[in-house]
Amino acid sequence: MDLNAKIPDGPIEGKWDRHRFEMKLVNPANKRKYNIIVVGTGLAGASAAASLAELGYNVDCFCFQDSPRRAHSIAAQGGINAAKNYQNDGDSIYRLFYDTVKGGDFRAREANVYRLAQISVNIIDQCVAQGVPFAREYGGLLSNRSFGGAQVSRTFYARGQTGQQLLLGAYQALERQIGAGKVKMYARHEMLDLVVIDGVARGIITRDLVTGETRGWVGDAVVLATGGYGNVFYLSTNAKGSNVTATYRAYKRGAGFGNPCFTQIHPTCIPVSGDYQSKLTLMSESLRNDGRVWVPKQKGDTRRPEQIPEDERDYYLERRYPSFGNLVPRDVASRAAKAVCDEGRGVGPSKMAVYLDFADAVRRLGQNVVADRYGNLFEMYERITGEDPYKTPMRIFPAVHYTMGGLWVDYNLMSTVPGLHVLGEANFSDHGANRLGASALMQGLADGYFIIPYTIGNYLAQAKLPKITVEHPEVQRCLAGVRAQTTRLLGIKGRTTVDEFHRELGLVMWDYCGMGRTAEGLKIALQKIPEIRARFWSDVAVPGANEELNPWLEKAGRVADFLEFGELMCLDALERNESCGGHFREEYQTPDGEALRDDANYSYAAVWEYTGEGSAPRLNKEPLEFKNVKLATRSYA
Amino acid sequence: MSKTMTLTLQIWRQRSANTPGSMQTYKLEGVNEHMSFLEMLDVLNAKLTKDGQDPVAFDHDCREGICGSCSMVIDGRPHGPRKGTTACQLHMRTYKDGDTITIEPWRAKAFPVIKDLVVDRSSFDRIVAAGGFVSVNTGVTVDANATPIGKKNADEAMDYAACIGCGACVAACPNAAAMLFTGAKVGHLVKLPQGQVERRGRVLRMVEQMDHEGFGACTNHRECSEACPKEISFDAIELLNREYMRAQVTND
Numbered sequence: 089m090d091l092n093a094k095i096p097d098g099p100i101e102g103k104w105d106r107h108r109f110e111m112k113l114v115n116p117a118n119k120r121k122y123n124i125i126v127v128g129t130g131l132a133g134a135s136a137a138a139s140l141a142e143l144g145y146n147v148d149c150f151c152f153q154d155s156p157r158r159a160h161s162i163a164a165q166g167g168i169n170a171a172k173n174y175q176n177d178g179d180s181i182y183r184l185f186y187d188t189v190k191g192g193d194f195r196a197r198e199a200n201v202y203r204l205a206q207i208s209v210n211i212i213d214q215c216v217a218q219g220v221p222f223a224r225e226y227g228g229l230l231s232n233r234s235f236g237g238a239q240v241s242r243t244f245y246a247r248g249q250t251g252q253q254l255l256l257g258a259y260q261a262l263e264r265q266i267g268a269g270k271v272k273m274y275a276r277h278e279m280l281d282l283v284v285i286d287g288v289a290r291g292i293i294t295r296d297l298v299t300g301e302t303r304g305w306v307g308d309a310v311v312l313a314t315g316g317y318g319n320v321f322y323l324s325t326n327a328k329g330s331n332v333t334a335t336y337r338a339y340k341r342g343a344g345f346g347n348p349c350f351t352q353i354h355p356t357c358i359p360v361s362g363d364y365q366s367k368l369t370l371m372s373e374s375l376r377n378d379g380r381v382w383v384p385k386q387k388g389d390t391r392r393p394e395q396i397p398e399d400e401r402d403y404y405l406e407r408r409y410p411s412f413g414n415l416v417p418r419d420v421a422s423r424a425a426k427a428v429c430d431e432g433r434g435v436g437p438s439k440m441a442v443y444l445d446f447a448d449a450v451r452r453l454g455q456n457v458v459a460d461r462y463g464n465l466f467e468m469y470e471r472i473t474g475e476d477p478y479k480t481p482m483r484i485f486p487a488v489h490y491t492m493g494g495l496w497v498d499y500n501l502m503s504t505v506p507g508l509h510v511l512g513e514a515n516f517s518d519h520g521a522n523r524l525g526a527s528a529l530m531q532g533l534a535d536g537y538f539i540i541p542y543t544i545g546n547y548l549a550q551a552k553l554p555k556i557t558v559e560h561p562e563v564q565r566c567l568a569g570v571r572a573q574t575t576r577l578l579g580i581k582g583r584t585t586v587d588e589f590h591r592e593l594g595l596v597m598w599d600y601c602g603m604g605r606t607a608e609g610l611k612i613a614l615q616k617i618p619e620i621r622a623r624f625w626s627d628v629a630v631p632g633a634n635e636e637l638n639p640w641l642e643k644a645g646r647v648a649d650f651l652e653f654g655e656l657m658c659l660d661a662l663e664r665n666e667s668c669g670g671h672f673r674e675e676y677q678t679p680d681g682e683a684l685r686d687d688a689n690y691s692y693a694a695v696w697e698y699t700g701e702g703s704a705p706r707l708n709k710e711p712l713e714f715k716n717v718k719l720a721t722r723s724y725a
Numbered sequence: 726m727s728k729t730m731t732l733t734l735q736i737w738r739q740r741s742a743n744t745p746g747s748m749q750t751y752k753l754e755g756v757n758e759h760m761s762f763l764e765m766l767d768v769l770n771a772k773l774t775k776d777g778q779d780p781v782a783f784d785h786d787c788r789e790g791i792c793g794s795c796s797m798v799i800d801g802r803p804h805g806p807r808k809g810t811t812a813c814q815l816h817m818r819t820y821k822d823g824d825t826i827t828i829e830p831w832r833a834k835a836f837p838v839i840k841d842l843v844v845d846r847s848s849f850d851r852i853v854a855a856g857g858f859v860s861v862n863t864g865v866t867v868d869a870n871a872t873p874i875g876k877k878n879a880d881e882a883m884d885y886a887a888c889i890g891c892g893a894c895v896a897a898c899p900n901a902a903a904m905l906f907t908g909a910k911v912g913h914l915v916k917l918p919q920g921q922v923e924r925r926g927r928v929l930r931m932v933e934q935m936d937h938e939g940f941g942a943c944t945n946h947r948e949c950s951e952a953c954p955k956e957i958s959f960d961a962i963e964l965l966n967r968e969y970m971r972a973q974v975t976n977d
């Protein structure tokens with residue numbers, strides 16, 4: 089597998105400029121002769137499709153929801169980072185670059201991260217011009233807030249709905265191009281295969297989710313912006329439809345999968361309340377500014393929180409991390425919560441939760457001030473749990489939130505399959521082993537608005553692309569494969585529902601490939617997953633038919649892929665004998681329980697190559713070099 | 726201990742756009758009070774699947790009230806009884822043991838049923854495509870802070886922009902009008918300096934598309950903003966009317 093990242097020469101500050109100058113251009117009049125397939129309409133996909141169409145390319149764009157506006161990006165709450173330094177607090181492109189590389193625990197590619205920080209400022213300009221209603225100060229200028237992992241205030245936001253507003257901006261730009269006839273939008277279409285002809289990505293296979301029609305599409309380049317795979321854990325903060333299908337099927341057609349085991353677990357989510365639970369809801373990490381995290385000192389304490397006296401409470405974050413207290417980074421807070429629950433000191437009906445208590449804050453600041461800061465979050469919590477956080481502490485627990493892993497891409501965002509470009513959360517990204525808050529939105533829009541419009545031109549100007557049609561035998565072969573899988577799924581007529589299998593897989597992933605991982609546990613998972621998969625293929629119950637709207641058939645296909653992909657994640661986690669960012673191998677920790685990196689042996693991106701069914705995937709490595717940031721250990725005690 | 730209940734569900738079942746539908750009755754036991762409304766439907770669907778029956782199709786994705794996918798009329802009210810709450814944010818503790826709940830799809834000419842509770846809302850996308858945007862291409866070089874925007878206008882723009890495009894306003898309206906949805910987008914953009922240049926053409930084209938899609942006319946029932954899970958104010962409709970009148974008499 090060729091893992092040449094194609095990083096331009098020269099000093100890091102000038103690489104992108106130089107590359108833009110050196111890249112080949114497609115003549116404006118020729119752009120309309122090219123057809124580009126864009127899968128996904130989240131921040132990455134919608135911004136890419138709109139920008140490519142504005143340049144003159146013809147775009148076919150796909151999403152599985154009923155409207156492009158409903159992509160999962162819509163749910164992002166907190167904000168988007170940019171190195172504008174509007175607050176005059178010492179921010180700079182270099183500082184954003186540095187924070188991101190360090191936050192990612194030194195497992196990202198420097199040149200890409202630097203470019204991301206450079207572009208961040210353009211994103212805000214672009215979004216404001218589109219009419220994105222960012223929060224403003226009384227003087228009319230843009231407002232900023234602080235986020236974890238940074239000492240400057242560089243996060244732009246639109247109330248608690250930043251993702252919604254950014255996505256609507258991109259969606260409106262996309263609809264404008266749809267209206268102009270430059271983008272053909274196919275909503276309620278799911279991509280089920282990638283078509284590779286003579287080693288080059290030339291098309292996709294989709295299923296029309298309303299009629300069941302399976303169809304081939306051909307184009308001159310394919311762009312995947314299909315989001316993350318957190319739902320491999322069944323329970324996560326992701327939307328229900330988020331999946332790995334598009335990227336996994338591309339992997340099976342030759343695209344290398346980068347760092348699949350790098351997942352982010354967010355510490356403050358509403359805990360699981362029962363086995364009917366279908367998803368988890370994030371509570372903003374800003375709550376940790378005023379809330380105090382605690383559990384009872386005594387194991388199995390069943391008293392109500394208000395009955396537990398002060399000296400019988402363990403404010404374990406304040407105890408273990410006196411200097412950062414309740415504001416330690418996400419991965420540290422998550423692991424600490426798990427540790428106290430594992431000791432049997434968890435609270436609530438499931439015992440898998442800790443308290444986040446605002447009693448002190450209410451006493452200190454008054455209920456009004458607390459309501460002003462967190463009112464909407466308290467309301468959201470009340471709606472879900474039926475409890476009033478002004479009166480009784482919130483119960484929170486960590487939940488799967490984001491996946492840093494994804495298809496490997498070079499500096500041009502092209503995967504190991506020529507012509508296949510991957511953007512947003514779907515690629516293995518600029519976030520290394522841990523993503524900082526408010527950086528995913530930034531990356532999705534950087535990829536879609538400001539990188540792919542250039543790099544795809546460079547590709548097209550040089551590629552030799554013979555004319556093909558959907559009659560091409562390879563398209564037909566892929567079509568037949570997809571149809572055969574559908575027929576097979578519908579023909580099993582077993583007794584176990586798709587969700588039951590998904591939950592079972594999710595539990596295995598959570599227990600063995602979640603917040604804490606061990607070689608022993610991962611080996612158990614690697615035995616269990618194929619066993620679940622075998623049962624799935626002999627006993628899954630998929631009701632209904634192909635020729636109709638059939639959400640269970642859709643879901644069955646996605647779970648089938650998760651059942652293979654989960655194994656790849658465990659393999660990757662087992663192979664990486666170190667702890668870094670969200671990847672915590674319990675064997676590799678400092679005496680105080682912090683992650684222990686092994687830079688001498690693991691300073692690389694792990695890129696997995698599919699070698700055929702039943703055959704072990706091959707590991708390739710892209711070495712990471714740090715020339716501009718000094719490798720250092722993170723400490724919060 | 727959490728309470729459980731037994732419910733009678735009356736649900737609209739319709740195999741496809743071209744087949745007639747009808748209300749069907751299901752009895753569901755063991756519904757936990759902490760379940761969300763959609764989780765209750767998941768439980769029903771698992772049971773139907775195991776019994777070899779066809780489960781109930783409904784749209785959903787985020788399950789936290791922001792994507793606008795979920796769309797069902799619960800006991801005659803779009804998104805159900807709780808104000809400012811989408812169906813996916815509704816929890817079963819709102820109900821009690823022995824209750825009967827009716828569940829139906831959005832009903833409007835411009836939202837044809839696809840199956841069961843799933844409808845086609847692509848007409849909303851076409852209204853946006855007609856003019857619900859600012860015509861700027863990627864590559865703007867004006868600094869984001871070059872044009873200050875008063876906090877009041879910015880906040881009002883955000884109030885309108887909070888619309889999730891769910892269609893409850895249409896489902897609630899006796900005339901199936903899309904005025905609240907369209908007014909919210911027009912209102913968002915008209916409150917901002919960036920939206921001024923295309924102000925006139927935007928409202929004309931969006932209203933024309935709205936009529937073309939077969940949405941009805943507003944006769945001031947105000948049911949729309951009552952049903953809106955994001956509590957978009959009825960002012961959006963007054964604003965839309967004003968903007969439309971203005972556009973007809975000006976030619977800027």
Ligand SMILES: Cc1cc2nc3c(=O)[nH]c(=O)nc-3n(C[C@H](O)[C@H](O)[C@H](O)COP(=O)(O)OP(=O)(O)OC[C@H]3O[C@@H](n4cnc5c(N)ncnc54)[C@H](O)[C@@H]3O)c2cc1C
Pocket residue numbers: 127128129130131132133150151152153156158159160161162163164165166167168250251277278279280313314315316325326327330331333334370489490511512513514525526527528529530532
């Ligand atoms: C609750 C929550 C809050 C968050 N808050 C923040 C925040 O404050 N700041 C921040 O920076 N990040 C945040 N994130 C992360 C961020 O929202 C996501 O990483 C980002 O939006 C992903 O965007 P995307 O464009 O890559 O993919 P998505 O928005 O997930 O879009 C994926 C698209 O691909 C389509 N698709 C997927 N598979 C297929 C297929 N097989 N066929 C056809 N179409 C397909 C979907 O229809 C969709 O259009 C948050 C995440 C969550 C879960």
Ligand code: SF4
Pocket residue numbers: 887888889890891892893894895905906909949952953954955956957
């Ligand atoms: S105005 Fe309200 S009810 Fe209508 S689509 Fe928007 S959010 Fe839904």
Ligand code: FES
Pocket residue numbers: 784785786787788789790791792793794795811812813814
């Ligand atoms: S499922 Fe997203 S708003 Fe209800």
